[in-house]
Amino acid sequence: MSEQTESVPAPTAPHQAAPVPAANPILPLDDRTVNKVVEAALAEDAPWGDITSTALIPDGVRATARLSARETGVLSGSGVFAAAMRLTDPAIAVQFHIADGERFDAGSDLASISGPARSVLTAERVGLNLLQRMCGIATTTSQYVAAAGGNARIADTRKTTPGLRALERYAVRCGGGHNHRFSLSDAVMAKDNHLAVLTRSGDGGLTGALRQARAKLPHTVAFEVEVDRLDQIEAVATAGVDIIMLDNFSVDDLVEGVKLIAGRATVEASGSVNLETVGSIARTGVDVVSVGALTHSVRALDLGLDIDVEL
Structure with a gap:
């Protein structure tokens, strides 16, 4: 289901609703x-x-x-x-x-x-x-x-109101969006601070450390890793993770990052996402754009x- 990164707050002007894609089923609330x-x-x-x-x-x-x-x-x-x-x-x-x-x-x-x-x-x-x-x-x-134009999936993050996450995630689905991981218990997501600790406390470099972590997980658990530089991508992709998040990349670097990953993992873009930038981000070839502003500042x-x- 859902999680993650820093995003620019959505505009506070009067809402103009866009058509909701009928192809995205709205899973009901319990x-x-x-x-x-x-x-x-x-x-x-x-x-x-x-x-x-x-x-x-x-x-x-x-x-x-x-x-x-x-x-x-x-x-x-x-x-x-x-x-x-x-x-x-x-x-x-x-x-x-x-x-x-x-x-x-x-x-x-x-x-x-x-x-x-x-x-x-x-x-x-x-x-x-x-x-x-x-x-x-x-x-x-x-x-x-609507702004993404069908070029990438729009997903929420874990930046939700405490106690209201299920309701807010449902609202994202009603708007035609998708959910990231729901909680810390649902999927592995290694962010910059995790990687800083991991690489200093283990042997074999980043690729080896990620492979060791992967080996501990059941085959049903997704493994996502966040990178914030192009030169980190090869070590992460070689480790065989499922999803690579390109965090706060420029549009040009997103295009290059997609080329470097070359289909070896699902590509997620996050950071600096707003209604003015999401269209160009979605057109870079990424699979998912995660947007904290859907819930944290709406x-x-x-x-x-x-x-x-x-x-």
Whole structure:
């Protein structure tokens, strides 16, 4: 699944969603994961109940609400928003009008909500917070995917909000992107600091040290190595690793790096990636472009909940 490197933050101008490629399947979120995150958020927001709604809203009053888009975007997190309502009060009904991964325009009504007014108001902020962030990630990802023009896979990194990684990774998929390794337990990724320790503590140079490390791993575990100079590539490629990351390379050096690797490993580019540079990076022949900005500095999309009281 996902991880890694330094990236230039995405622009903070109003989101313009790009079409999401239908060929990229959106793997669903696990209900247990969603419930765990949402329950923690609700407990944080109303640990002893919502005293404002209890004090101001008479018991038994019902409300209907419209979830509306105030800017263009890509939907992600419909199930998370619905869970915030359901876990607050099972009597709340939520109906989304479009599916995750679909594009919407400013002014669109995305969902209809109905139920006890107190409960809808209690769940509103948690539901919106999570949905707005996930839509922001999906929308930004769609922009990067469009800018890459199908020349390379756009992937996220481990630079996610603690506790929200599964939701943020799902949002990347909704935007047409892909996931890097999910955690430190999923794949080996040797970065510059790992290599500094490895080469000083072992024998046989970098190639030998990487081969020894490779020999310890099950055959099912992927092995990725980061390099930041062209002269490191041959020693790493000769070691037989699966993926070589070219970190903070210029476009010309990326082209040269792809030639030097010559199909011996999957090539990933990372660092200095933004919407202005991702297209030229993707055209160098790399297989994957990883973008930390998809999650670490994305802006939440502007969505609102407009409530009417049922008399």
